[in-house]
Amino acid sequence: MASADKPINTDVPEKDVFALHFLQSLSNLRRQNAFNSPDDTTNNRVKKIKKAAYVSMARAAGGTNRLWSRALLRRAAKENNKVVIFSRRKKRVTWLRRSNRRDPVDAERLRNLLPGGGAMETSKLMEETAHYIKCLSMQVKVMQCLVDGLSAK
Amino acid sequence: MSSRRSRQSGSSRISDDQISDLVTKLQHLIPELRRRRSGKVSASTVLQETCSYIRNLHREVDDLSDRLSELLASTDDNSAEAAIIRSLLN
Numbered sequence: 585m586a587s588a589d590k591p592i593n594t595d596v597p598e599k600d601v602f603a604l605h606f607l608q609s610l611s612n613l614r615r616q617n618a619f620n621s622p623d624d625t626t627n628n629r630v631k632k633i634k635k636a637a638y639v640s641m642a643r644a645a646g647g648t649n650r651l652w653s654r655a656l657l658r659r660a661a662k663e664n665n666k667v668v669i670f671s672r673r674k675k676r677v678t679w680l681r682r683s684n685r686r687d688p689v690d691a692e693r694l695r696n697l698l699p700g701g702g703a704m705e706t707s708k709l710m711e712e713t714a715h716y717i718k719c720l721s722m723q724v725k726v727m728q729c730l731v732d733g734l735s736a737k
Numbered sequence: 738m739s740s741r742r743s744r745q746s747g748s749s750r751i752s753d754d755q756i757s758d759l760v761t762k763l764q765h766l767i768p769e770l771r772r773r774r775s776g777k778v779s780a781s782t783v784l785q786e787t788c789s790y791i792r793n794l795h796r797e798v799d800d801l802s803d804r805l806s807e808l809l810a811s812t813d814d815n816s817a818e819a820a821i822i823r824s825l826l827n
Binding site: 610619626637688690693706716718723724 | 755756758759760762763766767781784785787788790791792794795797798799801802804805806808809810
């Protein structure tokens with residue numbers, strides 16, 4: 585098969601897509617009375633918000649279309665003891681992972697930071713990382729806007 | 738090298754050009770490296786800076802989650818909704 589290089593796309597959605605998903609998560613939390621419940625500790629509240637941030641970011645960024653977001657959502661669902669069914673995709677050749685022994689230490693560190701990074705081929709790792717970074721910055725911007733909006737009186 | 742390539746499943750064959758392209762892309766995404774306009778940056782440096790950038794972003798999410806938790810707990814329903822909508826329309 586000719587290695588016709590198809591362009592690698594790492595575009596992310598607009599900021600309002602992230603904002604919308606995050607707001608939905610927050611309003612769900614509010615509906616469960618997660619913010620005012622007296623028997624919930626501050627720590628739990630923060631954890632819930634943090635989780636909502638990551639999950640909504642993964643959904644906004646394309647849900648199951650990216651390896652990192654799939655891994656993130658899978659991890660979150662496992663924490664909720666939910667059963668997750670993903671549509672069957674082309675089987676990834678994960679044995680390649682072992683042949684990545686020529687990976688420098690830095691790539692290893694990166695694998696540990698990126699959700700699902702451990703099973704990725706090095707080139708895929710770079711692509712997913714670029715996308716992940718863009719999404720993370722979007723999410724941070726959204727949260728910062730929210731904090732600013734709520735702090736201004 | 739090429740024999741290893743031919744064993745890969747069809748679609749995920751990526752050329753060296755694309756890899757260096759991705760490294761360049763990463764380089765442009767990381768503020769720390771964008772500032773150092775000193776031309777060539779080694780792939781190893783890009784990876785290192787990528788790692789610390791991701792860790793920083795994670796820390797920011799932690800920090801902002803903290804602050805959001807405080808803010809959302811202390812404001813009452815009506816003003817919180819209004820403030821949220823106001824902040825995101827800007």
